[in-house]
Amino acid sequence: MAIEWITGRTVSLACPVCAAAGPKRVRLSVESAVHNWARLTLVQCPDCRSAFYDDLTPARYEDYHSSGPFKFHVEQGAGVDAMLAPLFRLRSERVRRYLEVGCGFGYSLDFARFAFGWQVRGIDPSSVAAAGREALNLDILPTYLTRDTDFGGTTFDLILCSELIEHVPNPDELLTVVRRVLAEDGALTLTTPNAAAIAPETTSGALLNIVAPGCHLILFSKASLEHVLKANGFGHVQVWEYPHALHAVASRRAYPVLHAPVVDRALYRRYLAQRSATMSVETPVGLGFTYRLFKECVNAGDFSASQPAFDRLRAAYSPTYGIDLMAPESIVFTPEASHDFDRFAERHAFNLTGVLFFRGMTEMNHTANYRSALHTSEPRRGQAWPSAPPCARSAPMTARRRISSPRPGSTPFTASLTWIR
Numbered sequence: 001m002a003i004e005w006i007t008g009r010t011v012s013l014a015c016p017v018c019a020a021a022g023p024k025r026v027r028l029s030v031e032s033a034v035h036n037w038a039r040l041t042l043v044q045c046p047d048c049r050s051a052f053y054d055d056l057t058p059a060r061y062e063d064y065h066s067s068g069p070f071k072f073h074v075e076q077g078a079g080v081d082a083m084l085a086p087l088f089r090l091r092s093e094r095v096r097r098y099l100e101v102g103c104g105f106g107y108s109l110d111f112a113r114f115a116f117g118w119q120v121r122g123i124d125p126s127s128v129a130a131a132g133r134e135a136l137n138l139d140i141l142p143t144y145l146t147r148d149t150d151f152g153g154t155t156f157d158l159i160l161c162s163e164l165i166e167h168v169p170n171p172d173e174l175l176t177v178v179r180r181v182l183a184e185d186g187a188l189t190l191t192t193p194n195a196a197a198i199a200p201e202t203t204s205g206a207l208l209n210i211v212a213p214g215c216h217l218i219l220f221s222k223a224s225l226e227h228v229l230k231a232n233g234f235g236h237v238q239v240w241e242y243p244h245a246l247h248a249v250a251s252r253r254a255y256p257v258l259h260a261p262v263v264d265r266a267l268y269r270r271y272l273a274q275r276s277a278t279m280s281v282e283t284p285v286g287l288g289f290t291y292r293l294f295k296e297c298v299n300a301g302d303f304s305a306s307q308p309a310f311d312r313l314r315a316a317y318s319p320t321y322g323i324d325l326m327a328p329e330s331i332v333f334t335p336e337a338s339h340d341f342d343r344f345a346e347r348h349a350f351n352l353t354g355v356l357f358f359r360g361m362t363e364m365n366h367t368a369n370y371r372s373a374l375h376t377s378e379p380r381r382g383q384a385w386p387s388a389p390p391c392a393r394s395a396p397m398t399a400r401r402r403i404s405s406p407r408p409g410s411t412p413f414t415a416s417l418t419w420i421r
């Protein structure tokens, strides 16, 4: 999925954000997994600085049912704590009814119900959302939010659109419906990639997550996000700009916010502990919760609390993958004959390198067993990753996966470190 940077070319397209007609500078072209690897062109509006593709056809998220990307998401890929950050910008006692549009698996809904006691609902047509509805027992409507969506007259005190508005061809339509179901004194909070990061200097991993061809349609600048929110009846708009992301809170009335939200790590850890204790660690979802709990304990330096989580991981890894986490030097990666990502996922746990890394940190910083710490980072000699990486060329999540390709000739562990978030 190579990006080709283009200079000195313009095309005439109307801006879907500010409606400005006239020439738009072409920034790049890139292949789209969703469009059968056709090349899409990304242009930028000189007036509002939004970037948008020449084809604004949205992906049909309801049609994708790949098991490999889902397993990766719940075991390793989903940055659950990062998803929660927008919630900590607001005062939780102001919220009773909470809606997340495009909620995916529903991590933020599940956390908010546990941590704040909010009444939570989600809306999302994807199979990932269907899995979350079942696994986490969440109230998720399996459809898109449209003018016809009926919540039975309910309005919500808080609506979250996390990494959603960039997937939508008509942001005015989305925001009109959101405003209709938002309580008069409620707030919309949203996150979206920052169009200012579309530059050759941005690292390829970050850039791919931002341009996400075929999935993302419109990328906002700080100014264009403020514009589209105000133009849709949100009189109070605050946008925070980060190198790769924009966060916003929009409301009809003045709404108190924290300018530098901090995720309550202790509360997050209690949530993970509760989920780890109640879900089977032999399922990808349960394995993902227990891995995140283990990681959280190690990062907090609470090694005694990390041990039971590690023991649960070890108990699951042995029968499922034939791996003894206490003997990492014996782990052998067998080259894959197939490049089928779903098949790869059946045979491997995506958080293995993360588990070994944090186990190594424990051995080094807690027990001072440096030989053992080294064993978690030394592959068995003579083994190598497949010469080509496992690659799913079937689903739009391909573009959103956080997997980097191992470099030819690199050691397995070095290569697999790119999986750790």
Ligand SMILES: [Zn+2]
Binding pocket: 015, 016, 017, 018, 019, 020, 045, 046, 047, 048, 049, 050
């Ligand atoms: Zn514009």
